[in-house]
Amino acid sequence: MKNLTKKRPAFNWTAFLVLLLILEFVIFGGTNAKFLKPALLMTSANDFLPICIISIFVTFVMITGGIDIQVASIIGLTSIIIGVAWQDFGLNIWAAVLVAILVAAAGGALSGFFVAYCGVQAMVVTLGGSFLYSGLALLVSTLSSTESYQGISGFPASFRWITKYKVFGVVPFQICIFLVLLVIAYLLLHKTKYGRKVFLVGVNQSAAEYSGINSRRIIMSTYILSAVSAAIAGVILTSYLGTAKSDLGSGLTMNIITAVVLGGTLSTGGKGSAIGTALAAIIIGLLRFGMPLCFKVNTQYLDIPIGVLLVVVVVGRSLAGNPNVIAKFAKMKERFKGGSAKSGSAEA
Template sequence: MLKQSPAFLPLLGLLLVSAAMAATTDHFFSSDNLVNIARQVSINAIIAVGMTCAILSGGIDLSVGSVMALTGTLTAGLMVAGLPPGLAIAAGLAVGIAFGVGNGFFVAYARMPPIIVTLATMGIARGLALLYTGGYPINDLPDWFEFFGRGNVLGVQTPILAMLLVFLVAYVLLDHTPLGRYIYAIGGNEEATRLSGVRVARYKLLVYAISGGTAAIAGLVLTSRLMSGQPNAGIGFELDAIAAVVMGGTAITGGRGSIVGTLIGAVMLGVLNNGLNMMGVSPYLQNIIKGVIILLAIYISRNSSKRA
């Protein structure tokens, strides 16, 4: 049963990468370093949840990094302007979800390619963040806001707790609700799903709304960690999220994968980054190594799908 799970190969890969890093670095398995990895992984993992839904449905969302920046800068700006904290946070989340709904509308109802739609909204969201801030970070945030990025609850750091909660909700959603079954079905065979009576467009709209929402949550956590609304935040984060999803065993063509695999993929990427940094590997060489591993993960995933 374990071998048949989409998360089996990612788990095996995580164990091998962890063993290699432990053998080549000092203090890799120290408690401080493991907590540090989990904290570093948290933001990318939260984004990867929404990206998993998009890829499972046969799509993709390239706008998540820019939506993060827009959410963070808008929330920071509203708080500095004196808006009540709850309303400022709600406004940031609403903007992220609104961008997701916009992506979903053009993909599901206008029948436009997801990669083109989200590439366009990536530029729009980034442009709005830069326009709103004038290209400068927004600082002087209230002290209490630091809790979301640097606080802890019962000894568990807030970003890690947020990541676990988001994954728990996504696990229930994808594995134990009709929405999850429809997302898998749409990615597997959209036309057959439509002919079976499922309102495909509605569920694809929800998928992108989820992706926008998780990007907004990640943006709030990052802004809290930095205690600054950065208009250039999130650049390249969409690529890391896609890498986590693919390394977690989700088929890039949709219809096959698991949210547990995505969590493993995100952790594997974090372990790889952490270990290479501890080894003093050049950042340029790190990009090459990660690119090779991602290609290998896609190759293994594709071959395992064919055998299945």
């Protein structure tokens, strides 16, 4: 019974997102046929791919009931570590990439440790983390002989290949990376024991703990996952732009959270899906690409449609579920009354 009521809206939500995506194609494609050119669409994906990649893994964090706002600063940290390790420490470029990803994982583990084992609120820890890692990125950039505002460029062709190579001559390689990551995230979240544990920890941490799940380790692992995904996004972005900068991706936090929420993940935890987040991230990305192309909207105004989309969607959803909310509230009241009566009798 509980399963049925829970499953239906989730399915509807994905359907709604697909509808929204189709609507975008119809509207943008109808206004400007250029929008439908595959080559152009594929190139536009480069601009929002980091959002897509990171948001599907931040979904894990939010399902456990946490939030991760440090991922954007990890993008810049990875980028600058790759640049400095390669240029100024003479590391092989792939070794530099590995070092950067390991550092990011360590950063995620640190924040995850504080959230899971010390019981600090996730928002505060990752807020501190966002200051810390963007600050570290800046410090790493001072180790370089290149001025930080210029960025480190001139990467070897093999590194640029990640974003230059096109599968079948059309699909950029980084889109394939995204798809592979999406499949991994989907399988991990919805088809494995680990995924079930992530959900259970989000629904009720003590219940998870009592049923023998090491909930702390699960929570910590989600932060590592999101940090590693941010590092991968950082590698792709560095390769695509051809420059390593410490402030890369600094404005992406809000976009990432928007994508996760729009994808149907509850910010209180326990509900969400990798596919939904990916769809939402693509919707946001296409909006950012289509608005300027088709309606000549200045790119600086793009915060408005995305903000409106977010507000309309969440308010609409809350309206739709209104009877539910009322029923839940009534139940809560009842339970509270029962609880207070009990404690009263105990005292008596």
